[in-house]
Amino acid sequence: MSTETPETHEFNKGRSRALEKSDLFAHAEDPVNKGMTVQEKLKCFTDMVRIRKFEQAALQSYQKGKMGGFLHLYIGQEATAVGTVSVLGENDHIITAYRDHGHALAVGMGMNECMAELYGKFTGCSKGKGGSMHYFAPEKRFWGGHGIVAGQTPLGAGLAYALKYKGIKGCAICYLGDGAINQGVFHESLNLVSLWDIPVIYVIENNGYSMGTSQVRSSAFPEEGLAARATSYNIDFDTVHGENLYEVRAKTSKAVQRAYEQSRPTVLEIFTYRYYGHSIADANHQRYRTKEEIRHYQENKDPINVWEQILIEEGHLNVDKVKEIDQAAKAEAKEAVQFAEESPFPPPQQLLADVYHSVDNPGTHTNEGEIFFNDRLPY
Amino acid sequence: MAVITYRQALKDALAEEITRDENVFVMGEEVAQYNGAYKVTEGLWKKFGDKRLVDAPISEAGFIGLGIGASFLGLRPVIEMMFFSFVYVAWDQAVNNTSSIRYMSGGLINCPLVIRGPANGGTNVGATHSHTPENMVANVPGLKVVVPATPADAKGLLKSAIRDNDPVFVMESTLLYGNEGEVPEDDEFLIPLGKADVKREGSDITIIAHGGCVLAALKAAEKLKKEHNVDCEVVDLRSIRPLDKATILKSVKKTNRALLVEENKPFCGVGAQISHIIQREAFDYLDAPVHRISAVDAPAIYSPPVEKVQVPNAEQVFNEVRHMLQIKA
Numbered sequence: 001m002s003t004e005t006p007e008t009h010e011f012n013k014g015r016s017r018a019l020e021k022s023d024l025f026a027h028a029e030d031p032v033n034k035g036m037t038v039q040e041k042l043k044c045f046t047d048m049v050r051i052r053k054f055e056q057a058a059l060q061s062y063q064k065g066k067m068g069g070f071l072h073l074y075i076g077q078e079a080t081a082v083g084t085v086s087v088l089g090e091n092d093h094i095i096t097a098y099r100d101h102g103h104a105l106a107v108g109m110g111m112n113e114c115m116a117e118l119y120g121k122f123t124g125c126s127k128g129k130g131g132s133m134h135y136f137a138p139e140k141r142f143w144g145g146h147g148i149v150a151g152q153t154p155l156g157a158g159l160a161y162a163l164k165y166k167g168i169k170g171c172a173i174c175y176l177g178d179g180a181i182n183q184g185v186f187h188e189s190l191n192l193v194s195l196w197d198i199p200v201i202y203v204i205e206n207n208g209y210s211m212g213t214s215q216v217r218s219s220a221f222p223e224e225g226l227a228a229r230a231t232s233y234n235i236d237f238d239t240v241h242g243e244n245l246y247e248v249r250a251k252t253s254k255a256v257q258r259a260y261e262q263s264r265p266t267v268l269e270i271f272t273y274r275y276y277g278h279s280i281a282d283a284n285h286q287r288y289r290t291k292e293e294i295r296h297y298q299e300n301k302d303p304i305n306v307w308e309q310i311l312i313e314e315g316h317l318n319v320d321k322v323k324e325i326d327q328a329a330k331a332e333a334k335e336a337v338q339f340a341e342e343s344p345f346p347p348p349q350q351l352l353a354d355v356y357h358s359v360d361n362p363g364t365h366t367n368e369g370e371i372f373f374n375d376r377l378p379y
Numbered sequence: 380m381a382v383i384t385y386r387q388a389l390k391d392a393l394a395e396e397i398t399r400d401e402n403v404f405v406m407g408e409e410v411a412q413y414n415g416a417y418k419v420t421e422g423l424w425k426k427f428g429d430k431r432l433v434d435a436p437i438s439e440a441g442f443i444g445l446g447i448g449a450s451f452l453g454l455r456p457v458i459e460m461m462f463f464s465f466v467y468v469a470w471d472q473a474v475n476n477t478s479s480i481r482y483m484s485g486g487l488i489n490c491p492l493v494i495r496g497p498a499n500g501g502t503n504v505g506a507t508h509s510h511t512p513e514n515m516v517a518n519v520p521g522l523k524v525v526v527p528a529t530p531a532d533a534k535g536l537l538k539s540a541i542r543d544n545d546p547v548f549v550m551e552s553t554l555l556y557g558n559e560g561e562v563p564e565d566d567e568f569l570i571p572l573g574k575a576d577v578k579r580e581g582s583d584i585t586i587i588a589h590g591g592c593v594l595a596a597l598k599a600a601e602k603l604k605k606e607h608n609v610d611c612e613v614v615d616l617r618s619i620r621p622l623d624k625a626t627i628l629k630s631v632k633k634t635n636r637a638l639l640v641e642e643n644k645p646f647c648g649v650g651a652q653i654s655h656i657i658q659r660e661a662f663d664y665l666d667a668p669v670h671r672i673s674a675v676d677a678p679a680i681y682s683p684p685v686e687k688v689q690v691p692n693a694e695q696v697f698n699e700v701r702h703m704l705q706i707k708a
Contacts, residue, residue: 124485125485126483126484126485126487127486128485129482129485130483130484130485134479134483134484136483136484136485136487136488137487138451138484138487138488143451143488144480144488148471148475151444151471151472151475151476153444154440154442154443154444154445154447154448154472155445155447155448155476156448157444157448158444158445158446158447158448158449158450159448159449159451159452161445161449162448162449162451162452162453162454165430165449165454166452166454172448184440185440185471185472188438188440188441188442188444189441189444189445191436191438192436192438192441192442192445195436353486354481354482354484354485354486355481355482355520355521356481356521356523357489357543357544357545358543358572361544371621371622372520373622373652373656
């Protein structure tokens with residue numbers, strides 16, 4: 001296997017070239033973008049910056065040994081979560097895999113609860129029981145945060161199935177990585193959602209690598225890309241340049257309309273790039289790809305820079321305002337770190353809470369008898 | 380009380396719960412238009428239509444996962460496995476996703492899902508189709524497992540399982556589907572999960588069993604009474620998790636002897652857990668070591684006459700009790 005360059009790992013022609021001005025505004029006139037208020041545009045910018053600052057702070061804490069387990073950073077992919085979530089309505093739901101910090105903040109989860117979860121603290125969004133890969137906010141219609149590659153793909157179908165069953169006009173977006181597309185259960189899900197007209201949108205966040213294995217080394221795919229596999233299931237698909245929030249919104253919106261009006265699924269493949277490794281434990285991420293490749297994306301395809309450029313061109317942003325947003329996000333992340341550090345760990349009794357609904361809600365169910373088999377409890 | 384089959388009892392439970400709660404639907408292979416591979420859902424599609432009886436393609440991982448996602452939003456899917464052995468192709472969905480979601484969301488998400496179907500050997504269908512995974516599922520915190528032996532228990536347990544807010548596995552048996560028994564006609568006839576049933580009272584020895592082995596134990600008990608005047612107490616676990624420890628211990632403390640019978644394989648089987656509980660909590664009451672009868676520890680054999688001796692039967696129970704009580708033939 002020869003060393004890969006940006007040119008060889010990318011199958012999508014033209015994907016690696018630097019952007020021109022015409023690229024920036026190619027989707028600006030799309031109805032969903034044309035109708036955007038300045039406030040909404042700035043919110044998208046702020047949200048992307050907040051995600052990045054949150055993760056940079058999390059990375060620092062991780063490196064100081066403040067947390068355990070994995071930390072899969074979303075840095076470089078922010079426009080996907082923010083752009084897709086920004087077009088959703090009040091009956092729409094999302095579910096994703098383990099690289100979930102961006103989606104969590106995009107739906108409005110707080111930095112405090114998210115950071116505390118990384119620290120394994122009781123004030124975390126999952127009371128310190130889930131960790132980095134398992135954030136949830138059902139009240140914000142965010143259903144996780146799932147650790148097993150492609151394991152969430154039928155669940156996303158189920159969320160949309162329930163909407164249809166209940167006669168609610170809505171949809172579910174189920175995000176997955178490019179590494180997930182070779183799992184059998186994803187294909188089973190595609191068959192089911194097409195067969196049964198389920199209003200789900202599968203968003204493949206294609207960052208080029210399933211852990212350390214590049215796309216060309218892991219997937220057989222047609223010229224049109226991974227999403228074209230959808231044609232085998234009679235599902236509409238599209239490809240999206242993930243560095244451009246306008247394009248993400250325009251194409252997601254189209255899929256959402258298809259879900260609302262025809263109750264039909266869509267597969268969207270969003271080309272994106274992660275600057276860090278698969279997780280922080282991925283020490284080899286500069287071996288399976290070159291420094292030049294990483295730099296190329298940072299310099300030319302950074303979703304925050306691209307959106308900043310667009311908003312500056314449109315006159316909604318200037319250097320001072322950018323600095324202000326940047327500093328506010330940094331300060332918010334710093335406060336979240338402090339909140340997490342000062343928060344208590346779950347009391348050991350929490351080990352046995354939340355295992356069963358019937359145990360947490362005694363008397364409301366028909367259950368009796370012993371459930372836990374411990375000879376000695378750990379406290 | 381009406382005398383109906385185990386199959387009919389399951390069907391009545393499904394029909395009643397579908398009628399009672401609009402969120403209940405049945406999904407699986409051949410459950411609707413085909414009327415069910417084992418006819419458990421016969422007639423239900425005609426009565427309730429496409430929305431409540433859903434024929435799924437052969438994609439166990441896909442449709443179990445879909446059921447899980449739907450349950451997050453308050454639906455109560457009842458997923459049929461044509462054979463419980465087929466759950467093995469969907470293990471990540473059926474076991475990992477179902478058991479983890481409530482815990483790792485800090486209690487925010489419920490998964491009110493039922494997975495039901497036959498889990499038994501003894502039907503000459505070979506190793507791949509004869510698994511009894513109640514021990515494996517019960518090993519996973521967050522999951523519940525029930526194994527009904529009689530028509531009444533089948534109905535009452537399935538209804539409770541559907542109303543439960545946790546994922547429940549209902550493991551039935553193709554060999555029991557045709558058995559008849561008295562079943563209350565009450566729409567609110569519910570058997571709590573985690574409550575064992577003393578199917579026969581006795582004072583000389585406790586036989587603890589679940590599923591089809593309960594019937595073997597009862598048959599052996601009758602013969603032991605008749606031929607040796609031995610009074611066996613037969614405890615039907617009904618529910619593997621939650622487990623009714625209290626009823627097990629009360630019986631063993633009364634009879635001072637325990638024989639555990641299951642179709643499960645012996646290694647890390649249900650009986651292993653129960654014998655641990657008995658020695659840990661009733662050691663001073665025991666007059667003899669706890670004995671176990673399980674399936675012979677090999678994959679299910681096809682050869683019909685040999686498979687008959689691979690899984691426990693009444694004769695084996697009869698002989699084992701005599702051995703424990705030192706009764707000569």
